[in-house]
Amino acid sequence: MVQEEGQRFEFGNNWHHFIQKNFGPERVRISKKHLLDFIERDDLKGLTFLDIGCGSGLHSVAALEAGAVSVRGFDYDANSVATSRYVQAQVGNPSNWTVEQGSVLDDTFVNNLGAYDLVYSWGVLHHTGDVWHAIRNAAGCVRPGGMFYVALYSADAQVNPPPEFWLDVKQKYVTAGWLKRRYMDLWYVWRFQMRYNPLRLPLCLWRMHEYKKNRGMNMFTDIRDWLGGWPMEFVYDKDAVSFCKELGFSLQRMATGEANTEFLFIRSASPK
Known part of the structure; x- marks a missing residue:
């Protein structure tokens, strides 16, 4: 896989230091609010949640706090997995939250994940070394009628400097x-x-x-x-929308103006 080739940034170490100094109820509350505000829901009650590139585990905790019936997170970086498991322990090792190591570019691994009501991947897929393969695999984990919340580094936002x-x-x-x-x-x-x-x-x-x-x-x-953040690819917003449309998704919401553009897609009831 492209992701495994060459030198990579130590994302897991970065998140480990962040969590050791900053994890607490206030951080979870803020993360939960951002998640729910963007998808325009009061909670995640009854929904299954997949956290692709779970990093610190903070957003998985936020999903649980929002009422998700189950949360599954995975990350390519072993230190990110360890950090998420540390956070698991801090919140009592919930039985409905699992964390594992895996790559979104590993087709066999992804195909065995199953389908989820909400697939979340914030600022992750452009760091895999093959962003379109990563988006396709991540989107494939969304159940028919489910939500795909993804944030990608926007080429549109990078004008000066390019x-x-x-x-x-x-x-x-x-x-x-x-x-x-x-x-x-x-x-x-x-x-x-x-x-x-x-x-x-x-x-x-x-x-x-x-x-x-x-x-x-x-x-x-x-x-x-x-x-x-290396490896790294920038994505034009219109290309992300077109690509996901071809996969059977419709755009529900998009937030621009920052380095990452946030997208909320809904999968059609009859996925392609």
Whole structure:
């Protein structure tokens, strides 16, 4: 599989550090609110939930808190799986939540997962090394009439600098040592958060404080994920919509304007 070739960013280590410092009821509440607000539901009662690229496990917990009857999460990164299992233990090892290691590019593994009412994959599929294969396999886990909630790095949002600039940055970051990575973290904040203006420091600090309101995440965790996220592919929004339409899905909602575009698709009752 393409995903297994070459050097990859240590997503699992990044999420491990985030969870150790930040996991708690408030993070779960924020994540649950973002999930339910986007799919425009009050809860997930009676629904099965598949978390593809479960990472920290935070969003799986959010789905359980929202009333999902069962949650299944998997991740390619062994450290992400370990982090999700750590979170499982923190919330009492619910019997209706399973976590395992697996790849969305592994056709045999994916075909054995079954079908779910809500398949969720936020900021994951573009990091596999074969985004269209990943989308196809993920979409295939949605039951007829079910929901597919996916977020993909948008090529439309990357104008200045263009996608090629960020692909070069990511390859440099993933091969860099600890010191150079910390330099690049600060370079990103200086150039893209403060825009070369020290007077913007108070605004930047305020944004860092408020950032957890976005899915319960942490700004520096996401900065490292953004700079180091390799392998990586950008996707044009219209291409994602067209591709999923060919798979038998209709677009219900789309949120743009950030690095990731969020899509909510519904699978037809008679899938292709």
